[in-house]
Amino acid sequence: MEYQWEWLVVVYLYLGGLGAGLFVFSAIFDFMNQKHFEPLARIAALLAPWPVALGAGLLIFDLGSPMRFWRLFSTVQWTSPMSVGSWLLVAFTMTSGAHMLLWARSNPEMPIGIGGLHLPLPSGVRRVELRRTFTALGAPMGLGVGIYTGVLLGAVPARPFWNTPMVAMLFLFSALSTAAAALLLVSTLRKTTVSSIPERRLLYTADIGIILIEIFLIVPYFLHNALSTASQARSLDLVLGGPFTLAFWIGFVALGLLLPLIVEVLDLVPLIAGRKKASHSPLWAYVSAIPVLAGGLVLRWVFVFAGQVSHFG
Amino acid sequence: MSTSQNPPREGQSMSRRSFLQAGTFTVAGLALASAPFTSHLVRSAPRPNPLLEDQAIRTSCGLCVNKCGVTAWVRDGVIRKLDPIDEHPKSRGMLCARGNAGVQALYDPNRVKSPLIRVGERGAGRWRQTTWDEALDHVAENLLKVRTEMGPEGVMFSSTEGFQEHFFRAFAEAWGSPNVVRHPTLCLASMVHGMFSTFGEVPAFDLRKTRYIILAGANRFEALVTPDSVDLMRNVGKRQKLVVLDPRFTITASKADDWFPIRPGTDLAFVLAMMSVIFEEGLQDQNFLDRYTIGQEALREHVRKHTPEWAAEETGIAAREIRRVAREFASAAPAAVFYPGRRSSWTENDTQFRRGIAVLNAIVGAWDRPGGCLPKTRIAIEEPLVFPPDDIAADRCYDLETLFPLANHKDGTYLALRRSILESAKSPIGAWMIYKQNPLHSVPNTNATLEMMKKIGFIVAIDTSPSDTAWMADVILPESMYLERTDPPHSVAGAVPVVLNRRQVVPPRHDTKSCIEIVQGLAERLGLAEYFDYTVDDWIEAAIEPLTINRKELDERGFYSTLEEPNYGRTLRDGYRFRTKSGKIELESVRYREQSYPALPTYVKPRSGRPGAYRLITGRSALYTHAALQSLSWLGGADPEGCAAWIHPKVADRHGLSDGDVVRVRSSQGEIEVPIKATPRIREDCVFVPHGFGSRSAGLSDYAHRGGRDSELLEDHEDTITGNAAMHETFVELFPTGRHIEIAKLPVSSRIEGGLR
Amino acid sequence: MTRYAMAIRTANCVRCMGCVVACRAENDVPEGSSRNWIGQTELRGRFPHVGVDFVPGQCMQCEEPHCARVCPVGATSKDEDGVVRIDRDVCIGCRYCVLACPYDARFANHELGVADKCDFCTDRVRAGREPACVQTCPSRTRVFGDLDDPDSEISTLVASERTHRKKLEAGTEPKIFYIDS
Incomplete structure (x- = not known):
């Protein structure tokens, strides 16, 4: 059977999760209310809408009849994860867009694209409060988008490889992990904020936690499938000796989870212990961030393609 | 490349679809333009049913010998669909896969669309499109030349059954050649003889x-x-x-x-x-x-x-x-x-x-x-016009009466005839008229047939598609397809006899003619017009005279029968x-x-092959008609493994072969390369090569080019009493080529199921 | 009410492909795709005691169709006559339904940019004729009819013969009944 969903969908799910994760981090950093995390919160906010919007564009481009995409928004089909997800995506894109614009004013010298844009507000409206309203609105949406990318797959009983709630969880945490990695990468690339120790410590800590959660989600994913229907148990063969084994275990687990985990732990421990000065070499950040970003893509590739091969019955 | 697996070239298979959709595109365009203003709730509005507007025309299928009853549904002059006639006494309300593909065959871009005269070497595929007048003049001129040099018997006529074969045979008779050969000795001559010699008929x-x-x-x-x-x-x-x-x-x-x-x-x-x-x-x-x-x-x-x-x-x-x-x-x-x-x-x-x-x-x-x-009965219809009066004076180029005294001499025997041509220093045959036949596939030992063709100066093929044989001819006269023709009714004997009717559903799409028109065109040029001074309509009126049905009723019903159950x-x-x-x-x-033949059924031990050789067995698939229709994507596309040779897994192991490996199959007469399928569904001492694949004609799609021609391997053995070709007497050896093609890839329409439930 | 369904006598099927080609002709199915198929079981047993069965399949016209459930635009729905249909004017071609079908009975029609599948030949049935696959079948493998009509052949068959339906554990309540023999 031919694959129905291919690279465009893989990238779409990836970008959707990434954007959602960025927004969630922006919200977290913002509400931490610490001055030295504000640049991170701002970068995350300024980045968040773009991957989602791009991903949605890819999705439309992938349709058999792209000119009819508007029909998605002429109806709400409550039983269809795609319908609910599409609405969620629109709401999130708009919210995160507004959120971005409100952040943009806060730092006119921000070089990142829209950073210099000035959004005039009516007098009497306080920018920070308005922004935080959008942050509060957008954060649950971001979590929703992150979960949705997995629910889209998980809600299909016909594809046993997908058909467990663990997929949604795995996709959500992978989304957060890639967002943390993206922030690490961007903050490292940007000289002005490069590797401030608290930033790095924060991002490392977050990422280590998320990676550990991911690892502990993989275990129940396998258990759940192995102990569920025969088709689900059989579907695991795809990554246990089947054609997706290498991609899953080497591409995702080893390179996307374990390698960055080790790098981050090795880099973080001295930072926490304060035994040495923070290294200003960006190498460590790259070595952990890039594999995480790549691993997230591999995870989605494996799931999107392997799921379509798995058959019910 | 005899083992090509490529799907047909772009644009070869879409013609009927594009026909049907030509109208829809504009409508779809309008719908798209207005789409943003319509809600999808409109969908529940009742939709007009286009099928109710289709015109139903009943006729008889023409893709195999059976002639099943068919209803053609026509919309805007295009046949949309062929359905079985439910109450048809012969076809019992069924239409097989190829019957259904008749539509695709009709709109097949690979058809011969106008008369073609060869300009390059034989078989090189260089043709000049021409008019019927020029083509018929050309054929007539060459036939006359042969008659002058060798007499009428210098022209060989061969044909296969069909509602218009009668006219072709009548032409051979009017022309005066005894060198006529039909298909039975490539098919059922021995069965017919076995039944006939016992019961006096074929039951x-x-x-x-x-x-x-x-x-x-x-x-x-x-x-x-x-x-x-x-x-x-x-x-x-x-x-x-x-x-x-x-x-x-x-x-x-x-x-x-x-x-x-x-x-x-x-x-x-x-x-x-x-x-x-x-x-x-x-x-x-x-x-x-x-x-x-x-x-x-x-x-x-x-x-x-x-x-x-x-x-x-x-x-x-x-x-x-x-x-x-x-x-x-x-x-x-x-x-x-x-x-x-x-x-x-x-x-x-x-x-x-x-x-x-x-x-x-x-x-x-x-x-x-x-x-x-x-025992069969037959509904009597008139054979209205009998001719010509004189017996044919000339002798056959081979001594059929001595070779096979009890054979049906009217049908000739293919192998003996070919042998006589090959063995004569100067070919007794100067021209060959072929109607609806593809001897390069159907006659064992293709190399011998090619040799024979070399000795014949002028070859004319009357066919609907560029078969391998047509491809090797000097002139191709394209016949209209069955859906484009009105044919004489056929009375078919059986336990429940029936008269079959074939009526034109659509006019010819291309510059083609039916056999009778071709024959009349030639007859006129050869001074034989008097034997063909009638129309098909005259013929039909005369033929159904004895029946209790008129032409209009027959056309509407599509067939005529008198019995529901056999008369025991x-x-x-x-x-x-x-x-x-x-x-x-x-x-x-x-x-x-x-005749000093064993008068009681007498067993003869089958010959055995050399050590390491396998008996070649061959057979057909109902998806195709012999070596025709493989070209159609609807059929070839549904049958990716169809071209593969079967060997037993032990044989495969012995030669280090697995599914899809291309093997050279060699007999004493020729060799072909085919992909194999290793299956326990065949005896270890046999190799099965399906018939009809491996066409060479570049005018056919690649579906027809898959596999190899079984006929290239078959040796020319023949049945001792009828001269029927004996196609399971050849032994072959296998030689791996080291090449491999994907044959195991099943099409969407045939999947492996895990089990029945 | 009407509830169209099909019974399939697997024992009769000889995999002649008549139904597959008839469907293609009737429904203008693009090459490379097919609305119906004839599955083949693996060979059973050892030579010469071997067996194989041919199992026709197509959209099962489920009572609880997953394809309709996941459609984001409501293009697929089960009609009053029990047939699951795709509105080609509404479908956006996301292929979610193709993936959601436990029977793999759907495909993307790339020529039209929409999902495609068997609809029991809607127009033919509404014109009083049988679906193309049913009418053409030489072996009378298929019986089409209304389950809600107690006198229909299919109701009689489903009531009297031992039948089974495929992948019931998917919970879609398919309406193609395979007659055991």
């Missing part, structure tokens, strides 16, 4: 009521779908027992209660042993034998030595199984049939085998009774004379004795 089989049926190699479910297949299919598993003897586990075998992978060429041993058991145990219908047959004593004596133990040695089937089948068969009789098969071109002793079958059916009295062999027992009444020499059913053939 039908009452398969709806049969309780026990034995098929020996007759692959009724896989190789062709005709009324007999339909009756069997619908009875599978019900009150019927089906026994199949076949070296392959065919689809037919898969439906059998018993499948015996018999050693090829030994079927007569099985038949004789059944007879010996039946006589030994007194299971014969003694009354029937006494009253209607001659030769029972001689037969009884003859089969005595053919014990099941003897037959087990020959056939590889256990003696107790032979005994059991014989007893079951006899106890089911007269509702029992040992089926004689259709394409009976197997061995050099084939007629004896088919006679054995006839005799076996006779000794249990399975004749003219419900569930047995049934007509030949069992006192005073009936069978059309044999003795007037009885001849267990011992009088004519055979006169």
